Amino acid sequence: xxxxxxxxxxxxxxxxxxxxxxxxxxxxxxxxxxxxxxxxxxxxxxxxxxxxxxxxxxxxxxxxxxxxxxxxxxxxxxxxxxxxxxxxxxxxxxxxxxxxxxxxxxxxxxxxxxxxxxxxxxxxxxxxxxxxxxxxxxxxxxxxxxxxxxxxxxxxxxxxxxxxxxxxxxxxxxxxxxxxxxxxxxxxxxxxxxxxxxxxxxxxxxxxxxxxxxxxxxxxxxxxxxxxxxxxxxxxxxxxxxxxxxxxxxxxxxxxxxxxxxxxxxxxxxxxxxxxxxxxxxxxxxxxxxxxxxxxxxxxxxxxxxxxxxxxxxxxxxxxxxxxxxxxxxxxxxxxxxxxxxxxxxxxxxxxxxxxxxxxxxxxxxxxxxxxxxxxxxxxxx
Amino acid sequence: xxxxxxxxxxxxxxxxxxxxxxxxxxxxxxxxxxxxxxxxxxxxxxxxxxxxxxxxxxxxxxxxxxxxxxxxxxxxxxxxxxxxxxxxxxxxxxxxxxxxxxxxxxxxxxxxxxxxxxxxxxxxxxxxxxxxxxxxxxxxxxxxxxx
Numbered sequence: 001x002x003x004x005x006x007x008x009x010x011x012x013x014x015x016x017x018x019x020x021x022x023x024x025x026x027x028x029x030x031x032x033x034x035x036x037x038x039x040x041x042x043x044x045x046x047x048x049x050x051x052x053x054x055x056x057x058x059x060x061x062x063x064x065x066x067x068x069x070x071x072x073x074x075x076x077x078x079x080x081x082x083x084x085x086x087x088x089x090x091x092x093x094x095x096x097x098x099x100x101x102x103x104x105x106x107x108x109x110x111x112x113x114x115x116x117x118x119x120x121x122x123x124x125x126x127x128x129x130x131x132x133x134x135x136x137x138x139x140x141x142x143x144x145x146x147x148x149x150x151x152x153x154x155x156x157x158x159x160x161x162x163x164x165x166x167x168x169x170x171x172x173x174x175x176x177x178x179x180x181x182x183x184x185x186x187x188x189x190x191x192x193x194x195x196x197x198x199x200x201x202x203x204x205x206x207x208x209x210x211x212x213x214x215x216x217x218x219x220x221x222x223x224x225x226x227x228x229x230x231x232x233x234x235x236x237x238x239x240x241x242x243x244x245x246x247x248x249x250x251x252x253x254x255x256x257x258x259x260x261x262x263x264x265x266x267x268x269x270x271x272x273x274x275x276x277x278x279x280x281x282x283x284x285x286x287x288x289x290x291x292x293x294x295x296x297x298x299x300x301x302x303x304x305x306x307x308x309x310x311x312x313x314x315x316x317x318x319x320x321x322x323x324x325x326x327x328x329x330x331x332x333x334x335x336x337x338x339x340x341x342x343x344x345x346x347x348x349x350x351x352x353x354x355x356x357x358x359x360x361x362x363x364x365x366x367x368x369x370x371x372x373x374x375x376x377x378x379x380x381x382x
Numbered sequence: 383x384x385x386x387x388x389x390x391x392x393x394x395x396x397x398x399x400x401x402x403x404x405x406x407x408x409x410x411x412x413x414x415x416x417x418x419x420x421x422x423x424x425x426x427x428x429x430x431x432x433x434x435x436x437x438x439x440x441x442x443x444x445x446x447x448x449x450x451x452x453x454x455x456x457x458x459x460x461x462x463x464x465x466x467x468x469x470x471x472x473x474x475x476x477x478x479x480x481x482x483x484x485x486x487x488x489x490x491x492x493x494x495x496x497x498x499x500x501x502x503x504x505x506x507x508x509x510x511x512x513x514x515x516x517x518x519x520x521x522x523x524x525x526x527x528x529x
Contacts, residue, residue: 126404126414127436130523131495132466132473137481140464148462148506192481193465240434240442241490245462245483368462368483369493 007092007103008218008225008381011040011211012336014317016173018324020205021113025055026065028108028207033066036209041221042102049073049091049100049212053083054327055109055116062106073100079233079372080119081274081329082362083107084210086374088335089231091212101214108207109327116328119365124238128369135328136200136277138368140192142245143279147194149246149294154194156297157278158185161198161321163305164275168318170347175202176322199278201320201330208332210339218381226342229357230261230377237370248280248363249373250287257359257375265290269355270341271312272334274363275319284361285312288375307350316341316350331362335376342380356380399479399495400472403519412451413437414521420514422454422524424488435490456512457529458484461491465501480504484526498527 013035015028023031029052037043050071056062059076073094077086084107091103109116118125146152162182168174180198188197218225234252237243258264271290275281282296290312291299307313317323317337320330338358340346358378365371406414416423425437430444433452441449463482468474480496482504496504497513509529514522 123407123409123438124436126406126410128493130402130404131481131493131525132399132469132476132479133481133493134466134469134473137464137466137469141462141481141483144464144506145462190465190467192467195464238436238491240432241486241492242434243483243491 006096007212007214007228009088009210009228009335009339009378010213010218010221010223010225011036011038011042012208012339013039014173014208014324014333014336015206015326017206018173018175018204019112020110025108025110026062028110029062029106030066032108032207032209033104033106036104036211039223040211040213041223042211044068045070046102047071047104049094049103051075051087051091051103051105052107053078054107054329057117073103079374080364081276082331082364082372082374083329084331085335085360085362085376086233086372088210088212088228088376089233089374092228092231095212095214101217103212105210105212106207107209107327107329107332109329110205111203111328112205134192135366136195137192138366139277139279140195141368142283143194146246146279146283150297152282152297154186155182156301157199157282158182159300160275160278160281160305161185163303164315164319164321167307167316167350168322170349171318171323174318174323175204176318195277195279201276201325202322203328204324204326206324206326208326208336210332210335224343224381226339226378226381228376229263229379230257230259231375232256232260233372233374235370235372245368246283247293248283248287248367249371250284250361250363250375253373253375254288257377261377263357263377267357268312268359270316270338270352270358271314272338272358272360273314274330274334274361275315275321276325276330276363278321280363280367281314283367284363288361308352313350313352316346331364331374334360334362338378342378397497399476399497399515401515401517401523403517404521404523406521409439410437417514417522417524418520420522422456422512423451424454424486424490425449426452433489435492452488454486454488458486458510458526460496460504460506460508460510461485462506463496463504465504482526484510492524495525496527497525
């Protein structure tokens, strides 16, 4: 394993709210920023790098609102829900280049309480929106084709929700804590065939924040600071109409991040895997190489994803499927739960013993149109 | 197979889908103008032979300027689809309807709707043909119906 630590995650905070009708989105940013800095043992005045995406779209207004004055680096890369996974990598690179030492990453939004702006106003919009797609509908296109090519079943997709729900029961902040069965998923309302309501993530107000710091700053903190061992990004898109919806850009980001970290699949003790929908998890597991292409369905059956004893414990907070998907963007909570696992601070029954290496993988956009996939490898600070 | 929505009761769906008027840009105006004449255009690169959609003037493969319009046959095959049971806004009023990628015989897979069909009868691999849907504002939407 790589021993070069370019940066570490010193603080994380997941907002406990899931519905915030009486707060502004900037206020949620401020609350999560304060939470993550408190967790790290740092203060707003220590922050010299700032990273965010989404709302508010104009980064400078949020910087002003938060009272951040001594910034030497900022980045509002927006690739949808995986943005915050990317921000960790960008922050680590900026820290390694000497551009900043304490990078704050925030996410907040209130999709339960207010309509969010569409992700894209790009040139493809008239060629897509005219036909009534929805986020679920697009992922359903991927699920249907995956079933057609590989024989994946609705029961196998449901097994992913089942595992997430079993983890969520131990998370007192989770939106849905009740464990569900495969039958519950299949009996839930069809939203976009073949995906049911329980194949879909929750819609939650809230947010989260991270503090990424230099090795020098980490050395002075009293907190376990998991190291950023590897990070890689990749894109896939419609490709002029030559797209393949059965895989994600994780086929590229995964191997690069693993190589940078110097790890193999067997080294991964815990995986946060983006779970906007059950099919997102299934394709990602295949694309990251935990099983062969097309074998994801068989892989997720039989408790593979269950913590603490499954072969690949995943999303122990309950994930986006059951716990939280603030601002319709799940990357932030993926990183937060990976850090909890590496610090031994996950909820007791689902804490993976001796968790040394964790991954956090984000999928922003849509696997049936255009996506930014980001893979992050983190190592325990021991 | 030719069910054109004439029967009541188990009526084929998609006939009441919203027809939002697409916003044309200088780069796509000819595409949308052609739809008003029931013609589906694709963009083709004479240098590298790429055929792509949505259209753009600079080839996304070789990045040259030698692109031109070609007229598609309007025939294709369903690559994948979903029966939409829930959505927001006007499309939410039109459920169930079929969202699909249709692979045109010329190669590109385009996002569209399959209409004039019982939603339970739609299959991957099914042959479809274009069924232009008039927005009433000039452009027509390239939707598809079973061939």
